[in-house]
Amino acid sequence: MAKLRFSALKEVFKRExxxxxxxxxxxxxxxxxxxxxxxxxxxxLSKEAFRFVKKAVNEGKSLTRQEAEQVAIGxxxxxxxxxxxxxxxxxxxxxxxTAEKHDGFIEMGENGHMxxxxxxEVLVQSEPDASNFPSGGIRNTFEARGxxxxxxxxxxxxxxxxxxxxxxxxxxxxxxxxxxxPLLKALTELDRAAxxxxxxxxxDVNKVIATLGLEQEYFLxxxxxxxxxxxxxxxxxxxxxxxxxxxxxxxxxxxGSIPERVMxxxxxxxxEAHKLGIPIKTRHNEVAxxxxxxxxxxxxxxxxxxxxxxxxxxxxxxxRRHRFRVLFHEKPFAGINGSGKHNNWSLATNTGINLLSxxxxxxxxxxxxxxLVNAIKAVHDSNDILRASVMNESNSHRxxxxxxxxxxxxxxxxxxxxxxxDELVSKVTDxxxxxxxxxxxxxxxxxxxxxxxxxTDRNRTSPxxxxxxxFEFRAVGSSANCGAAMIVLNAAVAYQLRNFxxxxxxxxxxxxxxxxxxxxVIKKYIQSSRKxxxxxxxxxxxxxxxxxxxxxxxxxxxxxxxRCYMDPDGRKIFTESGIFTEKExxxxxxxxxxxxxKKIQIEARILGDLAINHIVPTAITYMNRLLxxxxxxxxxxxxxxxxxxxxxxxxxxxxxxxxxxxxxxxxLQMIEERxxxxxxxxxYRKSLMYETKVAPFLEEIRxxxxxxxxxxxxxxxxxxxxxELLFTR
Ligand code: ADP
Ligand code: MG
Numbered sequence: 001m002a003k004l005r006f007s008a009l010k011e012v013f014k015r016e017x018x019x020x021x022x023x024x025x026x027x028x029x030x031x032x033x034x035x036x037x038x039x040x041x042x043x044x045l046s047k048e049a050f051r052f053v054k055k056a057v058n059e060g061k062s063l064t065r066q067e068a069e070q071v072a073i074g075x076x077x078x079x080x081x082x083x084x085x086x087x088x089x090x091x092x093x094x095x096x097x098t099a100e101k102h103d104g105f106i107e108m109g110e111n112g113h114m115x116x117x118x119x120x121e122v123l124v125q126s127e128p129d130a131s132n133f134p135s136g137g138i139r140n141t142f143e144a145r146g147x148x149x150x151x152x153x154x155x156x157x158x159x160x161x162x163x164x165x166x167x168x169x170x171x172x173x174x175x176x177x178x179x180x181x182p183l184l185k186a187l188t189e190l191d192r193a194a195x196x197x198x199x200x201x202x203x204d205v206n207k208v209i210a211t212l213g214l215e216q217e218y219f220l221x222x223x224x225x226x227x228x229x230x231x232x233x234x235x236x237x238x239x240x241x242x243x244x245x246x247x248x249x250x251x252x253x254x255x256g257s258i259p260e261r262v263m264x265x266x267x268x269x270x271x272e273a274h275k276l277g278i279p280i281k282t283r284h285n286e287v288a289x290x291x292x293x294x295x296x297x298x299x300x301x302x303x304x305x306x307x308x309x310x311x312x313x314x315x316x317x318x319x320r321r322h323r324f325r326v327l328f329h330e331k332p333f334a335g336i337n338g339s340g341k342h343n344n345w346s347l348a349t350n351t352g353i354n355l356l357s358x359x360x361x362x363x364x365x366x367x368x369x370x371x372l373v374n375a376i377k378a379v380h381d382s383n384d385i386l387r388a389s390v391m392n393e394s395n396s397h398r399x400x401x402x403x404x405x406x407x408x409x410x411x412x413x414x415x416x417x418x419x420x421x422d423e424l425v426s427k428v429t430d431x432x433x434x435x436x437x438x439x440x441x442x443x444x445x446x447x448x449x450x451x452x453x454x455x456t457d458r459n460r461t462s463p464x465x466x467x468x469x470x471f472e473f474r475a476v477g478s479s480a481n482c483g484a485a486m487i488v489l490n491a492a493v494a495y496q497l498r499n500f501x502x503x504x505x506x507x508x509x510x511x512x513x514x515x516x517x518x519x520x521v522i523k524k525y526i527q528s529s530r531k532x533x534x535x536x537x538x539x540x541x542x543x544x545x546x547x548x549x550x551x552x553x554x555x556x557x558x559x560x561x562x563r564c565y566m567d568p569d570g571r572k573i574f575t576e577s578g579i580f581t582e583k584e585x586x587x588x589x590x591x592x593x594x595x596x597x598k599k600i601q602i603e604a605r606i607l608g609d610l611a612i613n614h615i616v617p618t619a620i621t622y623m624n625r626l627l628x629x630x631x632x633x634x635x636x637x638x639x640x641x642x643x644x645x646x647x648x649x650x651x652x653x654x655x656x657x658x659x660x661x662x663x664x665x666x667x668l669q670m671i672e673e674r675x676x677x678x679x680x681x682x683x684y685r686k687s688l689m690y691e692t693k694v695a696p697f698l699e700e701i702r703x704x705x706x707x708x709x710x711x712x713x714x715x716x717x718x719x720x721x722x723x724e725l726l727f728t729r
Pocket of ligand 1: 211212213214215282295296297298299344345346347354469470
């Protein structure tokens with residue numbers, strides 16, 4: 001085995017950076033060339049068909065069959081011109097990845113010749129056998145049909161020779177089996193509720209979209225070393241490995257110059273992404289060695305998520321071309337930073353206004369404060385389901401450890417905005433306000449600078465931070481489909497805005513004027529959600545204590561936090577607006593419990609195997625060598641002299657054999673615990689057992705393996721070490 005490690009290392013040292021295939025300039029020439037965007041549509045579609053699509057996109061509706069027939073004609077023309085042979089409905093099942101099943105364009109023509117065929121029918125809807133996708137009990141295997149239906153708001157694109165049609169994925173009986181269907185509903189709700197509130201300030205607003213910019217962190221590992229680590233191959237993270245003596249202590253990787261080999265990879269995947277219309281803009285080294293980040297310009301939320309899913313795919317593919325593997329896991333290596341995916345989120349109107357950005361005058365600033373405070377209130381009230389949306393097995397290794405936001409969801413505003421809110425609370429009176437009082441209040445609000453970006457302090461430790469013109473939801477994991485988090489955030493804010501409108505309207509009905517009513521409700525919201533605001537260090541022990549005193553919820557158990565979806569308060573946010581039915585919510589929880597259980601089960605198996613058939617035999621080999629040494633010493637030396645010389649070896653033998661027997665014992669115990677958990681029917685209870693009884697063994701066994709790595713001869717250690725995985729490229 002050790003041979004594999006050394007030949008892998010040799011291979012890495014031989015590598016020359018692959019020449020990049022990306023053109024050096026003129027991104028604008030090829031940007032979006034693989035996308036059937038509005039520009040292409042205008043060219044390839046009939047006037048009528050183009051109108052249908054535009055209308056469907058604007059109104060958030062789907063196309064009728066006849067309309068689709070017309071669109072399919074133009075789309076087919078474009079696709080064939082671009083060398084396309086197959087098409088697929090591309091969707092986001094609850095596995096977290098994306099799914100595709102390709103069908104050829106060919107069909108038998110009437111006179112027995114093959115013809116290229118692509119109809120409106122297959123464009124708008126398809127019926128994949130979906131029995132193997134997680135459904136949480138919604139779909140029985142005998143009723144395996146699932147339906148995919150085109151999401152017109154996300155344009156069709158080409159990967160290789162395949163036409164990809166972004167779709168939602170629902171069961172035969174109409175329940176969502178994916179992230180996209182409920183996300184679209186949540187975004188529609190948000191649009192409706194936000195427009196109603198905007199009407200207080202500007203009658204021209206008739207559409208509000210959520211904007212989203214996703215910063216993607218990732219690790220790169222050389223392919224040869226990756227392949228020599230079964231844990232990386234199968235679990236996407238290392239389950240063992242002694243920390244490298246040097247890792248990120250010197251902070252010399254962050255924003256450092258990007259290594260040439262990595263740069264070639266980045267340029268190639270950026271080029272592919274640009275062709276697919278993904279507006280990648282930013283790239284840099286991250287904190288941990290071999291860790292990097294890329295970020296696109298923000299887009300409408302649904303599109304941004306499609307693009308992020310697609311981007312991860314592109315990166316995986318291009319990485320292979322460069323003999324790298326890209327790791328999206330939240331914590332591939334212990335002891336150094338993990339990866340997240342910051343969700344930069346805001347709201348934008350059809351009139352070009354960012355609702356989370358202050359404006360030029362008191363009126364637009366009151367609108368800004370309205371949306372700011374409603375967002376804070378939504379995070380306060382929906383704390384539990386927001387946490388639930390980001391909690392999963394892989395992210396649990398990152399959350400709560402000293403580098404990522406803890407499981408306490410708080411909001412950071414910065415001292416300036418906090419003082420503005422405090423001032424508002426102190427100035428708004430509960431009685432009818434005098435004109436002077438109102439003028440003074442508005443004057444104060446009018447002074448909020450238009451650009452907050454520069455005078456907002458940054459707090460890197462907050463899970464939900466205001467960064468001048470948007471919120472940054474930082475607790476989302478790097479491997480996540482952000483649909484999960486964005487369904488909850490947008491649903492919660494929509495729900496909140498609807499309540500706000502109701503409350504303000506009822507005060508207006510009592511005879512108060514509009515501004516006063518808005519002030520009243522905002523004041524009430526600030527007071528009631530004050531406890532979610534936190535300016536300090538979220539990683540500190542004191543914050544945990546303080547949060548408990550404030551009554552902020554901190555659930556560290558993954559299954560228990562997922563279960564919050566079923567609490568009455570969480571549930572009503574989804575069910576009242578029809579974003580999820582009760583059944584869909586239940587099924588989603590089921591899927592999450594199962595995913596959690598299975599991931600730990602897989603990791604436990606991998607670790608058990610590697611421990612017993614890689615590590616223990618290696619340790620025994622080394623121990624035998626020491627034993628031989630002791631024997632040899634005895635032959636040559638005698639008495640006190642021998643005793644003295646053999647002492648260190650003896651001690652080492654005892655240490656090694658101690659670790660070996662601990663490993664063996666614990667692997668057996670872990671298997672026993674799995675057996676016990678596996679017979680539990682209830683998936684929630686089963687996942688809890690896996691969390692409390694099985695998962696701790698992963699750490700315990702690892703401890704002994706890492707101790708062995710420290711002492712066993714490097715020449716025979718079978719797995720590439722951290723220093724090799726992280727520093728050779
Ligand atoms: P930083 O790492 O300093 O937080 P980055 O430049 O890495 O910033 O990423 C910031 C992200 O925020 C980008 O994707 C950017 O497009 C996005 N963003 C900027 N303004 C908005 C907005 N109004 N709504 C949503 N996302 C935004
Ligand atoms: Mg960044």
